[in-house]
Amino acid sequence: MSPLLEITDLRIEFRLATGTVTAADGVSLAVSAGETLAVVGESGSGKTATALSVLRLNPEPPCVYAGGEVLLDGRDLLRVSEKDLRRIRGNDVAMVFQDPMTSLNPLKRVGAQVAEVVRKHQSASRAAAREAAVAALREAGIPDPQRRAGQYPHQLSGGLRQRVMIAMALVGRPRVLIADEPTTALDVTVQARILELLVDLQRRHGMAIVLITHDLGVVAEVADRVVVLRSGQVVESGDVVSVFERPREDYTRDLLRATPKLERA
Incomplete structure (x- = not known):
């Protein structure tokens, strides 16, 4: 190959x-x-x-x-x-970094940050980007992704923050x-x-x-x-x-x- x-x-x-x-x-x-x-x-x-x-x-x-x-x-x-x-x-090509606390914006809800990636790379509407963000969080194994999407990084555990980073990396299907x-x-x-x-x-x-x-x-x-x-x-x-x-x-x-x-x- x-x-x-x-x-x-x-x-x-x-x-x-x-x-x-x-x-x-x-x-x-x-x-x-x-x-x-x-x-x-x-x-x-x-x-x-x-x-x-x-x-x-x-x-x-x-x-x-x-x-x-x-x-x-x-x-x-x-x-x-x-x-x-x-x-x-x-x-x-997408990248997942070592420390999600320095990669995620502490002032933005995590769902909005994932949705921003969708809009940037797929020219999706706000509603479609929001839906795709929740789906990406779900695929990354985040429980209750609808609720978690409305939270800020500091409200999540280290493991959940890393899953958010994985969702952001994979939402564009690299x-x-x-x-x-x-x-x-x-x-x-x-x-x-x-x-x-x-x-x-x-x-x-x-x-x-x-x-x-x-x-x-x-x-x-x-x-x-x-x-x-x-x-x-x-x-x-x-x-x-x-x-x-x-x-x-x-x-x-x-x-x-x-x-x-x-x-x-």
Whole structure:
């Protein structure tokens, strides 16, 4: 199966007054429809900068894409116009961020925020957007979505806020979902439910998922393949079972030893 999203030899630099920091140094990876690719590594390994590059969300400046390609259906997203990129965001590629409290507007009801995404990407009426927002909240597993749609982010638990973020990401039916540490701030029970939700939604819609995480236990639960990053470079990649059972690199073995449990459910 040909890749839906492919990053080839990507180089990302942050050119600061104090010097240049290389966040990605020749990163290459690919993910196909219906597949989950995990990108793992310690803090500062370049995971998030690489993920943000797909939708060109790294701040420019100081970020400079110094080389490589980010291909969606063979089209380089690093070189499309901002107008075309706005059409792609949310429709073809969507993102779930780590902390919903910093991503959601605290002054707007959550239903209105999901409806705003619908109106932006689908040119729907207010009534239709509201209906679609409630349906998206329901699909994201939020109980009593009609009532919850009228609440503000601070009135929801961390798990429900993350479900709102998932609803916002998926309401446009994207073909690629990038999830950047989507369960880090949640307790273990809620984390498991969010992961189950993502897997279920993927099965229903056939989307590709790029999961950014430092938690190899999460990778063992949901990913098909894994890419290991260190200092902006890919040090190891392959299917999850092969990498976990027969890691080639000391760095990968160190990450595995630091993870308490790697058993699949």
